[in-house]
Amino acid sequence: MYHYSPEDSKFLVERVDQFEKQLNRHLAGDLDEAKFRSLRLRNGLYMELHAHMLRVAIPYGTLNSSQLRALADVADKYDRGFGHFTTRQNIQFNWIELPEIANLLRELSDVGLHAIQTSGKATRNITADPLSGLTEGEIEDARPYCELIRRWFNLHPEFSWLPGKFKIAINGAKLDETALRIHDLGLRLVRNSKGELGFSVFVGGGLGAAAMVGPKTASFVALDDILSYLESAMRIYNLKGRRDHQKRLRIKFLVRELGADEYSRLVDEDWQQTKDDPELKLNLAELEELKKDFALPIKPINLNGFEEKVDFNYSIWKKNNVRSHKVSGYSIVNISLTKLGAAPGDATSEQMRILADLADEYSASELRTTKRQTIVFPYVRKDQVFDLWQSLEKYGLASPHQGTLAQIVACPGGDYCDLAKAVSIPIATRVQQRFDDMDKLLDIGDLNINISGCENSCAHHHVADIGLLGMQKNGEEYYQITLAGETLHETNIGKKLGPSVSGDVVVDAVEEIVNVYLDNREEEERFTDVFKRIGIKPFKEKVYE
Amino acid sequence: MSDILEPKSIVNKANENIELVEFDEFINNINKYETLGVGVIIQPSDDIILLKDSLYFIETVILDFNNFDDGRGYSQAYFLSKRWGFKGEIIGINAHLDQLQFMLRSGVTSYELLEDYKDFNEDDYSNGFSICYQAAANNSGLKQKY
Numbered sequence: 001m002y003h004y005s006p007e008d009s010k011f012l013v014e015r016v017d018q019f020e021k022q023l024n025r026h027l028a029g030d031l032d033e034a035k036f037r038s039l040r041l042r043n044g045l046y047m048e049l050h051a052h053m054l055r056v057a058i059p060y061g062t063l064n065s066s067q068l069r070a071l072a073d074v075a076d077k078y079d080r081g082f083g084h085f086t087t088r089q090n091i092q093f094n095w096i097e098l099p100e101i102a103n104l105l106r107e108l109s110d111v112g113l114h115a116i117q118t119s120g121k122a123t124r125n126i127t128a129d130p131l132s133g134l135t136e137g138e139i140e141d142a143r144p145y146c147e148l149i150r151r152w153f154n155l156h157p158e159f160s161w162l163p164g165k166f167k168i169a170i171n172g173a174k175l176d177e178t179a180l181r182i183h184d185l186g187l188r189l190v191r192n193s194k195g196e197l198g199f200s201v202f203v204g205g206g207l208g209a210a211a212m213v214g215p216k217t218a219s220f221v222a223l224d225d226i227l228s229y230l231e232s233a234m235r236i237y238n239l240k241g242r243r244d245h246q247k248r249l250r251i252k253f254l255v256r257e258l259g260a261d262e263y264s265r266l267v268d269e270d271w272q273q274t275k276d277d278p279e280l281k282l283n284l285a286e287l288e289e290l291k292k293d294f295a296l297p298i299k300p301i302n303l304n305g306f307e308e309k310v311d312f313n314y315s316i317w318k319k320n321n322v323r324s325h326k327v328s329g330y331s332i333v334n335i336s337l338t339k340l341g342a343a344p345g346d347a348t349s350e351q352m353r354i355l356a357d358l359a360d361e362y363s364a365s366e367l368r369t370t371k372r373q374t375i376v377f378p379y380v381r382k383d384q385v386f387d388l389w390q391s392l393e394k395y396g397l398a399s400p401h402q403g404t405l406a407q408i409v410a411c412p413g414g415d416y417c418d419l420a421k422a423v424s425i426p427i428a429t430r431v432q433q434r435f436d437d438m439d440k441l442l443d444i445g446d447l448n449i450n451i452s453g454c455e456n457s458c459a460h461h462h463v464a465d466i467g468l469l470g471m472q473k474n475g476e477e478y479y480q481i482t483l484a485g486e487t488l489h490e491t492n493i494g495k496k497l498g499p500s501v502s503g504d505v506v507v508d509a510v511e512e513i514v515n516v517y518l519d520n521r522e523e524e525e526r527f528t529d530v531f532k533r534i535g536i537k538p539f540k541e542k543v544y545e
Numbered sequence: 546m547s548d549i550l551e552p553k554s555i556v557n558k559a560n561e562n563i564e565l566v567e568f569d570e571f572i573n574n575i576n577k578y579e580t581l582g583v584g585v586i587i588q589p590s591d592d593i594i595l596l597k598d599s600l601y602f603i604e605t606v607i608l609d610f611n612n613f614d615d616g617r618g619y620s621q622a623y624f625l626s627k628r629w630g631f632k633g634e635i636i637g638i639n640a641h642l643d644q645l646q647f648m649l650r651s652g653v654t655s656y657e658l659l660e661d662y663k664d665f666n667e668d669d670y671s672n673g674f675s676i677c678y679q680a681a682a683n684n685s686g687l688k689q690k691y
Contacts, residue, residue: 030665151678156681157647161644238616
């Protein structure tokens with residue numbers, strides 16, 4: 001597994017030292033709130049409804065057990081004993097005291113974790129497929145590229161004060177677990193007709209009030225040219241992006257206003273001036289070194305004669321939570337943190353330590369985090385999956401909800417977030433209670449429900465099978481419903497069903513939608529395929545009749 | 546980069562007598578200034594590209610960093626310094642203490658801090674990074690890892 005070098009670790013400490021001095025100036029009244037806000041956000045620190053919230057990066061979603069234990073310690077020492085795994089491979093702590101932030105960050109830097117650029121108008125944590133390196137058919141593991149590009153835009157002098165936040169995702173797999181086309185910039189690893197490796201580039205995707213699928217701006221950028229291309233893409237945004245309207249800061253508005261062709265032309269024009277600059281070439285030697293660090297720590301094993309245990313509950317859990325691995329003899333295990341009444345993605349410090357211990361025992365000390373706010377054990381021997389399940393059962397972590405409707409993605413919503421217009425977690429709980437029947441859940445299959453408490457869309461409701469967006473109407477909480485959003489096979493923004501429905505009846509509406517799906521489904525047909533075949537009308541009729 | 550580690554106003558005194566003109570005035574009267582030697586004041590919204598063909602007779606370019614959240618000045622400095630190799634002075638005015646590291650690495654050669662920072666304590670100020678992760682107009686003093 002990749003670890004930061006001593007010089008990287010030193011950089012993390014230097015960044016904490018710098019932020020501590022800025023914090024002290026602010027607390028002494030020498031740095032006003034507006035400037036401090038801009039600076040603290042670049043260090044992952046928000047002022048939320050009740051306290052400060054800190055967002056810590058989990059680069060490309062990969063953690064080792066020591067890092068998870070350090071996060072558990074932070075949860076106990078500086079928070080209220082839990083952390084919240086987000087949809088973009090970060091973890092958030094919601095009860096941070098401002099004067100303690102530097103010590104907290106120093107403790108994290110000891111294990112190579114940081115909060116640099118997890119917020120603010122700069123390049124955010126770069127996300128990757130949580131199954132990178134694990135599945136058949138993958139072009140390449142995206143994580144070494146994530147790491148090189150993350151480094152390049154780390155305190156980049158030209159691009160640290162962009163018009164808006166800038167989220168990048170990189171995918172090297174067949175299926176898009178990263179949702180790259182709803183990112184400000186998405187990179188897809190591809191091979192050209194000569195078999196050479198490079199990237200297709202998509203710019204201007206995003207959710208929120210003006211959800212948009214990012215158009216392709218380049219079909220093939222060679223590996224060593226990617227940094228210069230990214231710089232040009234950001235330079236055009238930095239110079240021409242909207243700064244005059246708070247709701248139009250993101251690059252999607254620039255791409256929409258210029259048109260994708262004109263934006264692409266401007267980027268290309270700038271790029272032609274820099275692409276041959278040797279200083280901007282991706283360091284291919286460093287890339288090869290990084291690939292060694294990211295190489296899988298397992299070799300194929302022969303498990304001839306191994307017989308799977310027979311247990312009803314285990315078989316249900318296994319069906320939903322275990323995937324095949326490209327390395328023979330191994331499985332990928334997905335662990336759901338879902339619990340009724342708790343925010344999806346929440347984990348207690350005790351759960352984090354248990355997961356760290358289990359990762360040491362069963363998964364080469366490595367874990368991954370996913371945009372569905374679950375934890376992946378990437379290297380579990382097939383003949384140890386049952387033992388792992390038993391341990392998870394013992395600790396209440398063997399929820400078989402992964403891949404079912406009950407694995408709801410929800411933001412903290414009105415219970416925690418001062419931007420929220422409505423609650424999210426209580427709605428998720430009510431949906432889970434309504435569908436609290438494993439036979440029914442298994443019958444429904446993999447159907448995604450995402451709930452966002454405001455149009456910032458932190459729960460990615462636009463790209464769920466069923467998306468709920470919280471809003472206020474005459475002082476009451478309402479929910480706009482979108483259907484058939486997706487990112488895995490292709491990227492589509494969900495279609496609005498009709499007028500928003502009140503919080504009182506939104507769960508009834510969800511149930512009606514699921515029933516329309518079940519009534520019209522042919523064999524193993526997915527929700528989005530049914531929707532494409534029968535259209536929105538049957539859903540509309542049931543919900544609004 | 547030693548300038549970053551020891552922050553102070555380093556505007557070249559020899560340039561103090563150069564006539565300074567706003568960007569629009571300059572663009573509308575380029576011929577008038579061609580023989581004079583001139584400094585041009587650029588705001589973030591000004592199109593720096595229009596300056597490119599006149600750089601050979603411009604002595605200084607002054608970039609205004611007053612708006613803390615407006616990052617266009619860094620790209621303007623980049624164009625002048627790295628892209629076009631401008632040899633004159635690139636002065637960042639209305640500069641903020643916490644942004645000097647970005648200004649100087651983008652190519653700003655001298656700066657004047659805003660009045661707000663006149664009493665700043667150098668001990669409270671730190672851009673003390675030992676490493677940088679990207680090529681920029683100015684990487685001096687930093688170990689480069691990329």
